[in-house]
Amino acid sequence: MSGRSEVQILSPRRGSDYGADLSPRFLFRIGKIMAERYPFDQIESKWQKYWEENKTFKASDNLTEKPKYYILDMFPYPSGAGLHVGHPEGYTATDIIARYKRMRGFNVLHPMGWDAFGLPAEQYAIETGTPPAIKTAENIATFKRQIQSLGFSYDWDREINTTDEAYYKWTQWIFLQLYKKGLAYEAEVAVNWCPELGTVLANEEVIDGKSERGGHPVIRKPMRQWMLKITAYADRLLTDLDDLDWSESIKDMQRNWIGKSEGAEVNFPINGFDLSLKVFTTRPDTLFGATYMVMAPEHPYVQQITNPDQLESVEAYRVKAERKSDLDRTELAKEKSGVFTGAYAVNPVNEELIPIWVSDYVLMSYGTGAIMAVPAHDTRDYEFAKAFDLSIREVVSGGDITEEAFTQIEAGVMVNSATPDASFSINGLKPSVAIKKTGEWLEKTGKGKIAVNYKLRDWLFSRQRYWGEPFPILRDGDDVIPLSDSDLPLTLPVLDRIKPSGTGESPLANAKEWLEVVDPASGKVYKRETNTMPQWAGSCWYYLRFIDPQNNDQAWDLEKEKYWMPVDLYIGGAEHAVLHLLYARFWHKVLFDLGYVSTKEPFQRLVNQGMILGMDGEKMSKSRGNVINPDEVVGQYGADTMRLYEMFMGPLERSKPWNTSGIEGVYRFLNRLWRYFVNDEGGIIDLDDAQPDTETLTMMHASIKKVGNDLDALAFNTGISQLMVFSNHLRALNKVPKSALETLLMLLNPFAPHIAEEMWSLLGHSDTLAYKGWPEYDESHLVKDTVKLAVQVNGRVRAQINVEVDAAKEAVLELAFAQESIKQHVQGKTIIKEIVVPNRIVNIVVK
């Protein structure tokens, strides 16, 4: 970069607002403006090129030299819309920490990649004929260009892409591990079938009975699906949360999702059949209050036990329930529906015969698919009993069951709860105690047992799509034959045209040659799976591939894994708080059990960045027209300003609105810095080589301390504020000490690395700031000689005094009472108390 004069010719402003006016007057104006703006575009491209050419940010594979720090972003799905200002928020935060940790002497792993399988590219292919691979590559190129324009310090040699064969080879390999461990199985599942999209959707992709994408209607249809047995890990996924450094709210979301509840399983013999209806309840204490039972419409016993004269109405109800989409279920949720089977069950505690009903308020997918109904102490049962005039019996006193169900566990006392022979009674107990006692009794008598249930369901792991990882299996009729490792990867066939099969199978059903595999020895024909894996698959383990991205022999090297794992800091959007993080944790635990990874959890510290809202305070969306384009911001203000502003807006984890004049503020800060310290010849102004004055020294060391502490706490906004305070202080000096300016640049470097590097080099340094040691602060410079104390009278500040640090109470009070304003407020009053908090405050209480 040459001198300032050249800088003035090349305007950083894209001059569109000036039109074609080239009058002398206009040129004069341009000249003035340019003199006032620092040449960020030249500086930024210069340093980005420098970092790239020197591979400045390459993570070292020397696994012993330095302590490691693994800092990870949630890698993006490269959509056609390009980067959104929300993306760089998290990326900037991680980049600042990555740069900070490098300066702190860590070997930093900070990689980026692409979660590139997914429905949009496939839909685009169906609409336009463009192969998903082509469209995906284009999108990635755009994302990469945009991300690189912000000067992030990724180690690009480790870039990965989930749609690369070399990558998904190992995704398939992990699937085989799961399969071999018995954690992958096939099942006929009533799934969310969307005729419009020609695919089955996961629950999380269905919103109010419509597809999340496109809003098409969704109905339920049974299909053969791959499932992963995540429920086998439910308990570990729950308990291992405790040791993680994640926000409580995210941990709670996961806990709720796993939904562990403790209670009992109870068997109710069915009258006249050699069957018993098993139910799960969290309130075994209320067994004596069970006045009827309910089975889910899909319950296997329904047809068997239904009385012949009820058969017609039960069957009609069952069919109706089956057809109901989720939307219908929600809509009808307000009113309970159901039908009597004509059959009765025997309540094991009192031998009473109670009617068995069928209703869709009981779900087949939770517990046993049947419940004992205790209308007096369960709101749902209460509503149902009221609707169908079933009896309601109080077994916990303390509420008014003529009004509503009484559901409290700590209040209330058990009543009407003893077996006819009086051998078992819980009368008089608190429900919480009765729950335990009943559980023990059920175990002892064999009428039931203590049990635990989870809300978490097994993971529906197949999609009827082309653009996903093919399953590495062959099919021989109903038999499943896994491919051997040497047959991996099983690559996607290249299709001339991707179109729905129409049968509900994926477009792969159209690829006849790919689909059928002939065994050359026997001539036997096997078929491939037409389902592909969901998008979650690739993102479940990408953090492991970053450790060893080019390895062709194994998914990752075990030694490297031991060194780099766990991820020390993982930052991403809260939308992945549950599913992605739960699925990835599940795979990680499986890999841990198999000995492929050394930690039981993958992500030690997790932070969710808040959303960046539009200027109107609303969520950014095309329809609202409030979307901010990062390219425009970078073009107009530069990457350093963009980075700084995104961090200055407010705490990382909170949602906050974008504000264009706010960005002007940080832009002015960088401009002032440049303008003040860089002279007209493009060099640094004359600096003072002498030791800074006391005040400057204090400011300098206080800044080192505060910025460092704030970075450790991810409190970027207050760190930047301190940089502004420090720089304002330096600008007010007659002569700026060189050491102070150097310190400022080092502190600024993680936040605004381009301008920091440029000014650092203008100071005559030939090294990069990237590995410059982070400055150390000296506590002795932070200790002041005197301190300003507020003097309060009755809690109101009436004066301020300067005293020596740790001054004696007597001396402080003497000075305080000497103040005119204090005398005034104390005069003629009785002093009740004199409080002196050393170096903090004085409070005189009078009456």
Next chain:
RNA sequence: GCCAGGGUGGCGGAAUUGGUAGACGCAGUGGAUUCAAAAUCCACCGGUGGCAACACUGUGGGGGUUCGAGUCCCCCCCCUGGUACCA
């Protein structure tokens, strides 16, 4: 309904965790500079009263603890995110 987080100037947000509320920035006002505007620089900037020193008041609302509360306790209101017939 349930779970979690949050309500501080005109705006984004600070506040050493009980010790001078409003750091830093934006917007605004006044001044310098300019033929003029923009940019830049300086000053002011919660509200009410006062020429002023200053006084009163003020962190969603109401109570409480304390010499002292944005911060701790109790009750209530509002906003955001998650979840929803999970027995």
